[in-house]
Amino acid sequence: MRLQAVGVRLGYGDRVIVDGLDLGIEAGTVTTIIGPNGCGKSTLLRALGRLLKPSGGEVLLDGKRIDRMPTKEVARILGVLPQAPTAPEGLTVADLVARGRHPHQTWYRQWSSGDEAAVGEALAMTGLDGLGERPLDELSGGQRQRAWISMALAQGTDLLLLDEPTTFLDLAHQVEVLELVRRLHGEHGRTVVMVLHDLNLAARYADRLVAMRAGRVIAAGTPHEVLTEPLLAEVFDLEAKVIEDPVAGTPLVVPVGVRH
Amino acid sequence: MTSPPIPSPHPEGVPPVTPVPVRLAHERPLRLGPASWLLRLRSAAAALVLLAAAVLLMALNMRLGDIPMSVAEVFRAVTGDGPDHFVVMELRLPRALTGVLVGAALALAGAITQAIARNPLASPDVLGVTTGSSVAVVGIIVTAGSAAGGAGGALASVGVPLVALAGGLAGALAVYLLAWRGGLDGYRLVLVGVGVSAVFTNVKYWLLTVGDVTDSGRAMVWISGSLNGRGWEHVVPVAIALAVLVPAALAGTRSLGALRFGDDTVTGLGVRTNLARGLLILAAVLLAAVATAAAGPIAFVALASPQIALRVAGVAQPPLVVSALCGAVLVTAADLAARTVAAPAELPVGVVTAVLGAPYLIYLLVRARRGARA
Numbered sequence: 001m002r003l004q005a006v007g008v009r010l011g012y013g014d015r016v017i018v019d020g021l022d023l024g025i026e027a028g029t030v031t032t033i034i035g036p037n038g039c040g041k042s043t044l045l046r047a048l049g050r051l052l053k054p055s056g057g058e059v060l061l062d063g064k065r066i067d068r069m070p071t072k073e074v075a076r077i078l079g080v081l082p083q084a085p086t087a088p089e090g091l092t093v094a095d096l097v098a099r100g101r102h103p104h105q106t107w108y109r110q111w112s113s114g115d116e117a118a119v120g121e122a123l124a125m126t127g128l129d130g131l132g133e134r135p136l137d138e139l140s141g142g143q144r145q146r147a148w149i150s151m152a153l154a155q156g157t158d159l160l161l162l163d164e165p166t167t168f169l170d171l172a173h174q175v176e177v178l179e180l181v182r183r184l185h186g187e188h189g190r191t192v193v194m195v196l197h198d199l200n201l202a203a204r205y206a207d208r209l210v211a212m213r214a215g216r217v218i219a220a221g222t223p224h225e226v227l228t229e230p231l232l233a234e235v236f237d238l239e240a241k242v243i244e245d246p247v248a249g250t251p252l253v254v255p256v257g258v259r260h
Numbered sequence: 261m262t263s264p265p266i267p268s269p270h271p272e273g274v275p276p277v278t279p280v281p282v283r284l285a286h287e288r289p290l291r292l293g294p295a296s297w298l299l300r301l302r303s304a305a306a307a308l309v310l311l312a313a314a315v316l317l318m319a320l321n322m323r324l325g326d327i328p329m330s331v332a333e334v335f336r337a338v339t340g341d342g343p344d345h346f347v348v349m350e351l352r353l354p355r356a357l358t359g360v361l362v363g364a365a366l367a368l369a370g371a372i373t374q375a376i377a378r379n380p381l382a383s384p385d386v387l388g389v390t391t392g393s394s395v396a397v398v399g400i401i402v403t404a405g406s407a408a409g410g411a412g413g414a415l416a417s418v419g420v421p422l423v424a425l426a427g428g429l430a431g432a433l434a435v436y437l438l439a440w441r442g443g444l445d446g447y448r449l450v451l452v453g454v455g456v457s458a459v460f461t462n463v464k465y466w467l468l469t470v471g472d473v474t475d476s477g478r479a480m481v482w483i484s485g486s487l488n489g490r491g492w493e494h495v496v497p498v499a500i501a502l503a504v505l506v507p508a509a510l511a512g513t514r515s516l517g518a519l520r521f522g523d524d525t526v527t528g529l530g531v532r533t534n535l536a537r538g539l540l541i542l543a544a545v546l547l548a549a550v551a552t553a554a555a556g557p558i559a560f561v562a563l564a565s566p567q568i569a570l571r572v573a574g575v576a577q578p579p580l581v582v583s584a585l586c587g588a589v590l591v592t593a594a595d596l597a598a599r600t601v602a603a604p605a606e607l608p609v610g611v612v613t614a615v616l617g618a619p620y621l622i623y624l625l626v627r628a629r630r631g632a633r634a
Contacts, residue, residue, distance in 0.1 A: 111291075
């Protein structure tokens with residue numbers, strides 16, 4: 001088990017969003033968390049990435065309590081891409097991706113040849129060759145999202161948490177980003193946990209789905225096990241037909257209407 | 261818990277990734293064995309030019325006084341022990357050095373504050389330091405005025421700076437406590453700071469109106485910021501503060517650079533966000549408080565120097581060293597102007613910086629509005 005939430009209670013201030021939740025992420029899997037707006041999926045992801053401290057329970061990274069590990073050490077094991085991240089104005093792609101090396105640097109080792117190679121590799125992997133010197137704000141939405149993923153890759157971790165990496169992207173760009181995630185998993189054996197809204201893409205690109213509602217895990221398993229008509233009704237109040245995706249053979253959700 | 265593996269698009273094996281060459285926007289690497297640093301050549305050049313300008317302006321400033329001298333005579337008096345040695349070393353050099361150090365400290369405080377607040381309009385005023393000092397000093401002069409007037413120089417040289425320091429730190433603490441909410445958010449800090457500063461400023465004016473006319477007059481000179489009669493007893497505390505806090509601030513530069521991003525991104529990169537931000541703000545508060553204690557709240561230096569510095573250095577975030585040198589040049593140049601414009605009368609240096617500051621502030625606001633519309 002790479003990453004584990006044990007009885008975590010999560011919230012902001014006095015507002016509890018998730019209470020007593022258990023979840024385990026196995027090595028080498030792509031896990032996608034799905035659920036309606038406000039169900040706590042992003043909150044859970046933030047807790048797994050130690051961006052949010054649980055008020056109860058614990059998060060374990062490779063069996064150790066994540067809040068007791070030095071945060072810089074965690075950053076060398078686990079990379080997080082927050083939801084809709086913002087960068088300072090005028091920053092270039094190379095400067096952004098170079099930030100990913102921060103956990104490996106000290107005041108006397110600010111930019112080693114290893115750092116440079118890792119950034120160059122991350123840029124190449126995300127298809128940003130030749131765009132390094134371009135300001136981030138001049139890129140298309142898809143390119144910008146790939147630049148952020150590239151930063152997380154430059155961090156050199158084999159565990160990646162991505163919070164809605166496809167938000168605000170058109171379908172082609174969504175597929176582009178998810179193909180990249182699949183490559184990272186398939187070729188480099190990375191463990192990926194992400195939050196997605198599109199159920200059909202989630203089914204196609206994840207080997208494990210976790211369905212949440214109101215702060216609880218309702219179902220977890222393969223896309224075939226999780227994406228069933230009764231579960232869609234329970235989790236999303238959605239009446240839908242589930243058929244086979246003619247391309248990938250994964251479940252395909254065809255909405256009928258919202259149940260009242 | 262087993263699941264079918266995702267089919268790899270490359271069943272025959274993973275194709276190697278060829279890293280692309282990486283060129284950072286402003287920095288060039290310097291590598292010595294396992295150690296490596298990032299250099300900013302333009303910033304380094306700018307720093308050298310500003311340092312030379314500061315020394316030259318100091319020399320020009322030290323010509324002025326009861327015995328006018330040439331720049332050459334000033335240098336001779338500093339190095340040798342001619343008849344002017346005492347005047348230059350005991351009166352003119354400490355005054356000029358106070359200007360340089362106070363300018364550097366204020367500018368550094370401003371650069372840190374602006375970087376953390378992610379706002380070019382932020383300055384140590386926003387941290388409650390300068391306004392806190394002003395209220396405390398005006399309060400002590402106005403309430404203990406006649407008694408303190410008897411004490412004369414002793415109060416002015418020791419009492420007032422101590423009161424200013426305490427007031428500045430108390431003001432900062434008030435802002436910090438009001439802004440803290442399970443963490444320190446830059447935007448919230450600015451809003452709380454502006455509010456607290458407004459309250460302090462109004463208390464200050466109230467104290468000035470209820471105070472005795474002569475006391476209020478003396479208080480006014482202090483709160484406009486002046487280098488008049490500053491000696492080694494003013495230089496030493498600021499020098500010590502800079503000697504400790506400049507290395508501390510420079511050590512935090514990398515975290516400061518990271519703090520320009522959203523908190524989640526920064527935390528994800530392994531920065532202890534609240535700790536780094538807290539320490540950097542503490543450094544800014546101490547720098548501003550010590551500088552204000554030495555020369556009063558010299559307006560506009562902390563606000564403008566970082567913005568001038570980032571344009572000179574061609575970078576996106578106020579560079580610390582270049583900002584500090586800009587502040588030193590700015591205060592020294594303003595003091596030179598303050599002493600020559602209405603000669604033989606001397607204006608407080610803060611009057612000159614305030615006159616320069618008003619149009620600059622309007623320019624910043626207009627630019628910010630344009631930016632918002634675009």
